[in-house]
Amino acid sequence: MNQQAIISQTADMLKEKFSDESSGHDWWHIFRVWKNAITIGKKEGANLYVVELAALLHDIADYKFHDGDEKIGGEVSKQWMQEVGVDSETIEAVVDIVNNVSFKGGKNAKKMQSIEGQAVQDADRLDAIGAIGIARCFAYGGYKGNEMYNPDKEPNLNMSKEEYKTQKGTQINHFYEKLLLLKDLMNTKTGKEMANARHDYMLNYLDEFYSEWKGEK
Ligand code: NI
Numbered sequence: 001m002n003q004q005a006i007i008s009q010t011a012d013m014l015k016e017k018f019s020d021e022s023s024g025h026d027w028w029h030i031f032r033v034w035k036n037a038i039t040i041g042k043k044e045g046a047n048l049y050v051v052e053l054a055a056l057l058h059d060i061a062d063y064k065f066h067d068g069d070e071k072i073g074g075e076v077s078k079q080w081m082q083e084v085g086v087d088s089e090t091i092e093a094v095v096d097i098v099n100n101v102s103f104k105g106g107k108n109a110k111k112m113q114s115i116e117g118q119a120v121q122d123a124d125r126l127d128a129i130g131a132i133g134i135a136r137c138f139a140y141g142g143y144k145g146n147e148m149y150n151p152d153k154e155p156n157l158n159m160s161k162e163e164y165k166t167q168k169g170t171q172i173n174h175f176y177e178k179l180l181l182l183k184d185l186m187n188t189k190t191g192k193e194m195a196n197a198r199h200d201y202m203l204n205y206l207d208e209f210y211s212e213w214k215g216e217k
Pocket of ligand 1: 058059124
């Protein structure tokens, strides 16, 4: 199989596997990360074959058979790529990215080394901000039963990992606790530019939201 055929077969496999995932990590999240990663990878002169495969496979560990094993994403990716005939050098590069991007280590997560990994990580973070990020934020809040906004609740900027998981915050606070911080975590120049535009869009959105909340508009 040529590279293009391998990529489209990988996309088909993921579309099928993730079709019934209703959390934030459904097939369309993967699709958008894939598209963002291509845009970034092209501008940054990355190896697009590695970028595309890694973007497509980056959340494979979230698929149902994940049982807390951090390396599962890399292993499942490797098996799949061997099955469809990806060369070993590409496999190694992709596995490294998948293992690092899916590691939920928060502040201590190590920085992606390769430009391909940086492109995929930026692409994943971009999907949490801008118009898509806003939509995902409120969709997730609805799923969790969180309030959309409550002027009596302040954002909690020093949340522990436990609080982050268990606290019933508001979705507007989530902007301050996470979404507005993402632009400073971008690796690549292209990722930063895209993030800045999406960031400004969110700031405008918040202005509009507060004005409408107070009946000023
Ligand atoms: Ni993701």
